Structures are given as C-alpha cells and as structure tokens.
Amino acid sequence: MRVPVSAAVLLLTALPAAAKLPIVDIPPGHTKTFLLIHPHHDDHSWESGPAGLITKLADAGWTGYFVRVSNDEKDGPHGYPHNDMVNLFEAREATENLGIADVISLNWRNDYMDPTPHNEIRGQIILLIRKYRPDVVISYFPWGHYERNPDHRKVSKAVGEAVWLAGFANVHPEHRRLGFQPHRVPYKFYTQRFDYGKGYEPNAVVELNESNVRRKARSYWLHRNVRLRGATGRRLRQLLKDQGLEIPALANLTDIEAHARMQEWSMYDAARKVGSENGIEYGEMFSHLGEWHPWPGLDDYLQSNAVDQ
Numbered sequence: 294m295r296v297p298v299s300a301a302v303l304l305l306t307a308l309p310a311a312a313k314l315p316i317v318d319i320p321p322g323h324t325k326t327f328l329l330i331h332p333h334h335d336d337h338s339w340e341s342g343p344a345g346l347i348t349k350l351a352d353a354g355w356t357g358y359f360v361r362v363s364n365d366e367k368d369g370p371h372g373y374p375h376n377d378m379v380n381l382f383e384a385r386e387a388t389e390n391l392g393i394a395d396v397i398s399l400n401w402r403n404d405y406m407d408p409t410p411h412n413e414i415r416g417q418i419i420l421l422i423r424k425y426r427p428d429v430v431i432s433y434f435p436w437g438h439y440e441r442n443p444d445h446r447k448v449s450k451a452v453g454e455a456v457w458l459a460g461f462a463n464v465h466p467e468h469r470r471l472g473f474q475p476h477r478v479p480y481k482f483y484t485q486r487f488d489y490g491k492g493y494e495p496n497a498v499v500e501l502n503e504s505n506v507r508r509k510a511r512s513y514w515l516h517r518n519v520r521l522r523g524a525t526g527r528r529l530r531q532l533l534k535d536q537g538l539e540i541p542a543l544a545n546l547t548d549i550e551a552h553a554r555m556q557e558w559s560m561y562d563a564a565r566k567v568g569s570e571n572g573i574e575y576g577e578m579f580s581h582l583g584e585w586h587p588w589p590g591l592d593d594y595l596q597s598n599a600v601d602q
C-alpha cells in the first residue's frame with residue numbers, strides 16, 4: 294500500500310456520510326487461529342486497514358499469522374534488495390506490535406504479479422489455509438471494483454477463491470501427502486477503500502477501544518522505510534510557524550518524531566470518524582462474510598427459528 298501523506302489527508306475528508314452499520318464482534322473460535330493475507334508489508338495498518346481487529350483477536354487469545362505475498366522491493370527510497378529486506382524486517386516489527394505470531398513471506402515480485410500464474414498464488418494460499426486451519430481470514434475485498442493497485446487485485450482474488458476451494462478434497466489433492474486436509478474458513482473480514490463510491494459499501498463495523506487504536510497507530514509508522522520523513526515533519530511545522538501557529542504537543546519532538554505523532558493522530562481520526570458514524574467511539578469498517586454467508590436467507594431464518602438446546 295502506498296498513499297502519500299497529502300492523499301491520506303484527502304482520504305479522511307472524502308469519506309461520505311454513512312448510515313449506521315451493524316456492529317459485529319469477533320466470532321466464536323474453534324482453532325482460534327486467523328490468517329492475515331495481504332500483498333504488502335503495510336496493508337494492515339492504514340486508514341482502511343484491519344489492524345484494530347487484529348489486536349482484538351490477539352487480546353482474546355487468538356493466534357495470527359501474516360502472509361506477505363509480495364517482496365515489497367519497489368516500496369521505499371532504496372534499491373530493490375534493500376527495500377525488500379527493510380520492509381520485511383519492519384513488517385515483522387509492526388505485526389508483532391499488533392500481536393501477530395509470525396510472518397510468512399511468499400516473496401512474489403512487487404507490482405509485477407500479472408505474469409505470475411494465478412493458480413500458483415492461489416495454490417500457495419490454499420496450502421497455508423489447510424496448514425493453519427484458520428477460523429478467520431482477513432484480506433482485501435476480492436470483488437471490490439476499481440481497485441487501482443495491481444497487487445491488491447491479484448492477491449485478493451486469489452484469497453477469495455482460495456478460502457472457498459480449500460474445503461474441496463479434489464482441489465490440490467497432493468496436499469494430503471504433506472498431511473494437510475481440506476479446511477472450510479467460516480469467517481471472512483475483508484477491507485477496501487470504502488471512499489471510492491458505488492461497489493464499495495461496507496456491511497459491518499468492528500468496535501475498537503483506545504488500546505486497539507493506539508497499537509494500530511504505532512504499527513502505521515513502524516514501517517519507517519515508507520512512512521517516516523524528517524523533512525515532512527519539518528515542513529509541516531514550518532507551515533504552522535509561517536501562520537504564527539504551533540502545536541505544543543510537538544514542541545520537544547524531533548522532526549521524525551513529530552511526523553510520527555501526526556500520523557498517529559490521523560489514525561485516531563479515521564477510527565473516530567467510523568465510530569461517530571456508527572454510534573461508538575472507535576471503529577473499523579468491513580465487508581464481512583459470516584458463517585452462513587454461503588446460504589443466502591438462512592441467517593434470517595435461523596435468527597427467527599433457532600432455539601437454545
């Protein structure tokens with residue numbers, strides 16, 4: 294994910310007023326394991342990222358694994374090998390801050406996935422789903438329209454297909470020789486740029502507390518290779534000074550620390566905006582596919598007719 298600071302500010306101001314969405318909690322778990330599958334090192338912690346949900350799951354005792362599909366070689370100011378290594382290192386640090394147990398990097402070439410066979414990426418994700426047997430998969434929304442990032446499109450489509458195909462014994466039967474059995478993923482939490490308009494409507498909100506937001510905000514700038522610039526912090530403070538203004542909370546910070554603090558505020562603002570639109574303090578929006586999603590109408594029937602045993 295690459296969004297310049299100016300675009301991130303615009304994103305916050307461009308979100309349309311939304312009707313209240315249903316609030317969903319973390320689901321009951323069997324394995325209490327979740328997979329976070331994203332193309333890039335930093336897709337979990339930004340305005341439209343699911344980092345708050347990740348901290349909620351970790352706090353509830355779930356074990357999470359981050360599958361980084363690309364090698365992030367083009368994201369950052371350095372050459373390809375340097376960006377790859379630094380971004381992976383910082384992804385480990387940032388996801389550990391959220392409570393993720395491990396990072397699995399598939400290392401496909403960043404922004405160059407179109408020549409990569411779709412079946413290869415999908416097959417790897419199916420194998421990982423069968424190995425870790427998650428109750429929850431978190432990723433980008435596979436059927437979101439107008440997604441401009443080619444890696445987001447490629448990976449989310451592979452994830453959407455993989456969570457379905459992983460349950461069929463006849464799909465990649467060779468996995469059984471490794472001891473991996475078919476597995477059905479009951480809960481999916483997908484995110485996307487919900488400010489892009491039609492086709493991007495979320496259907497659920499996850500409520501966050503201050504601790505969830507604080508960890509998300511820290512993980513945002515822990516991707517220092519792509520997020521922190523001393524020159525940006527210096528320029529923003531100079532702009533304020535030119536107008537005869539200052540922010541006391543930034544007074545004793547270095548330029549890089551000031552940039553980090555301002556980014557934390559933007560993450561709080563995003564969570565607070567989703568919260569205020571939905572009657573809570575902080576929140577994240579999702580395209581949520583629950584246990585009964587594959588059977589349209591069944592959820593309503595169960596709500597009206599299921600009784601306690």
Ligand SMILES: [Zn+2]
Nearest residue numbers: 294295333336
């Ligand atoms: Zn990305």
